[in-house]
Amino acid sequence: MGESRERLWTRDFVLLTVCNLLLFLTVQMQTPTFPAYVKEAYQANDFVVSLVISLFSLAAVIARVFTGEALKTKSSKILAIVALGFVAIFSAGYYWAGSIVFFLLLRILVGIGFGMGSTTFPTIVSNVIPAKRIGEGMGYFGLSTSLAMALGPLIGLGLLNWFGFGSMLIVLVLLVAIIFPLMHFIRAYNQLPVSSGNAQTVTGIRRFYDKKLLLPAGLNFCLSITYGGILSFLALYGKEAHIENVGWFFLANALAMVLIRPFSGKLYDRKGHIAVLPPGAIFVGISLLLLSLTTTESLLLVSAAFYGLGYGMIQPSIQAWMVKVVTPEQRGMANGLFFNSIDLGIAVGSVLLGVIATHSSYSVMYRWSAACLLLFLIVYFLSQLAAAKAKKAAVASENVGV
Template sequence: MYKIKPKLWSFQFFQVIMITFLFFLCLHMLNVSFPVFVIDISHNPALGGMMTTAFMLAAIFTRPFISIFLHKINMKKTIIMTLIFIFLCILISYNRVSIPFLLFIRGLEGVGFGIITTLLATMATNIIPRERLGEGVGYFGMATSLGASLSPVLALSLFHSHSFNTVLLFTLMIVTGIFVGSLFIRNVHSNKQTKEDHQTNTNVSIFQFIFDKKALLPSILVFLLCVTFGGVFNFIDGLGREAGLGANVSLFFLIFMFVMLFIRPISGRIFDKKGHKMLIYPAGICGVIGLLLLGVTNNLLILLIAAVFYGVAYGTMHPTLQSWAVSQVEPNKKGTANAMILTCMDLGMAVGAPTLGMVAGQFGYKVMYSYTSLFIILLLIIYMVITRQKNSQEESVEKDKGSAINF
């Protein structure tokens, strides 16, 4: 008998998706334009890189701590207050040229980013029906990726045609729009707690609130995946110069974005029906092929084919790993799982950019991208070894149960 699927696209879910898209667009526009502005005024690329590092580190350290309070706070009010905080941070950075001051502001913005992205991810996973978790997280991830993919084009266009202050004004407008939209979302609790649940939560340690071993493997794999994304996101322009492609290299992100928009809903449905095992291996192989193609890019066609393969890999693996992490933990630990995934995502990008940048500086961008494929290979090896160990343990447990029953 055909089973009717529970409804996914509620008005609340649509609001969370739109707010997430606009928020990632806004914050990543700042991530792109701040380093360029600082390099222009200081003539020091290292100082430009510090703007991104300060932002990422602040977000990384914030997420575990916000997960501690997820069971106690009003998510809607916290999002609204944090948006006001971010608005003020952007506003007071207008027309400023002091590097230490801008570095401090970037840290504050990273704190706001860490808080809101964790809350939005938790809201989304609480709204999504469990039977459609993979599909729903795929759409949520599509909103984050679309915002991150459009931000470089929009930010650099405004920066070069007008000024950095114009970028700041535009992001202030986006934050204002997000603020208005957030007034209409309903507060979503981390879970409907019983008295026993509440008693249990009051007796657990802080470490148990910020960490769940069931989400550890997906989080480690996300870290390795996002090391490669840090290289792609930061150095594709350098590859374009090295390969003589010029401004055409921006087409990589356009193809990458369209492939992700296409693949995420499909991979989400496959996850809901078949689980993560049907997705990780083919997606990982596509990632290796995409990065190796970047390593031999000498014309636009190879670059665009690489964008297709890498888009399939990232667009499949990132939401799959997040869905896997959330599905493994207890309902009241969804916020913890999301915080772990997002922290490892930021940590991967924060580690990947400077590490791969040093490789590119020593050997060139093509060699760097070839080496980057090793992170995907390591991801697949870790996934294969640990999942096989778990399968063997489960099989032995089942055999022991069968032996006990027969006895």
């Protein structure tokens, strides 16, 4: 019986991972294609084009906050169905959007659906993964996001260029539709986490966060600032550095993440986050410094590999950390805060690093981006020293009491 409980690759785990892959794939198909489509179809200016991404992200951030709270008491299956319904129905509505205002409204509604789904699926899967294999399990589950990041833009741009906007939307809606029958075979919806007997009812704003999550969420935010610089300015940096195929960076980056995640997850389970986060931060820092010096595609690929290794070590470990330190009832909130720290970090990174690039160059900007990892390491080690000091003081106090 004990061996059965420790199984990771159950039917529910596999199905939830596939569902998450399909959901994120639909979003990653939209991210690179919609700004260009809006600019051409509606003759929109750059500010309106920026709203295509920012309004979607803002809607997802807000939806995750309330979804995390709803998962404590509501059916996760109902929430998942509502989320997918929003994504499928309102994505199909893009085709009939007669004005940019209607298009942006649909972006908000799809963002709400994605925010709900991207919180619900990880929360369900965190209840399925054995506690002693949470790092390994979240690492494998996170591969679905990495694959979507690698394949989504390629599929979306290919469909848009070869078959047109309508065909791309059909494929997008079909991918969401595939999730519905898969969900029928998942049994973990009613697998509620075991509540601790002395759990206290939390009211007010603390329903939406826990102070134990502030450190890992802050570290994730810091890491995501650097990714905002990659997403927003890599193509422009390629022109500045005279590198033609900068898109290879994303493919090499995703491949490195896919390769490292299973190993980093097992290392997290055995040694804890201190064995994973510092080397991961060093890898990302090296990547950004190499990127700032890049003038050839070969060096670009080396930089991408380092970034993928570091990002693939840090991100699933932080998610496992956040899920592990809260009560089972708070896992929805923890997952929502995890993804929100990513989106907010990317948004802040795009703005702050863009200001630096405006007053210097993209090469200088990536060197400053590497400084985020120095801050990451300083905050992390100071927090560990403070925790060790507090633990030592607590032990000394107990000894005095005895």
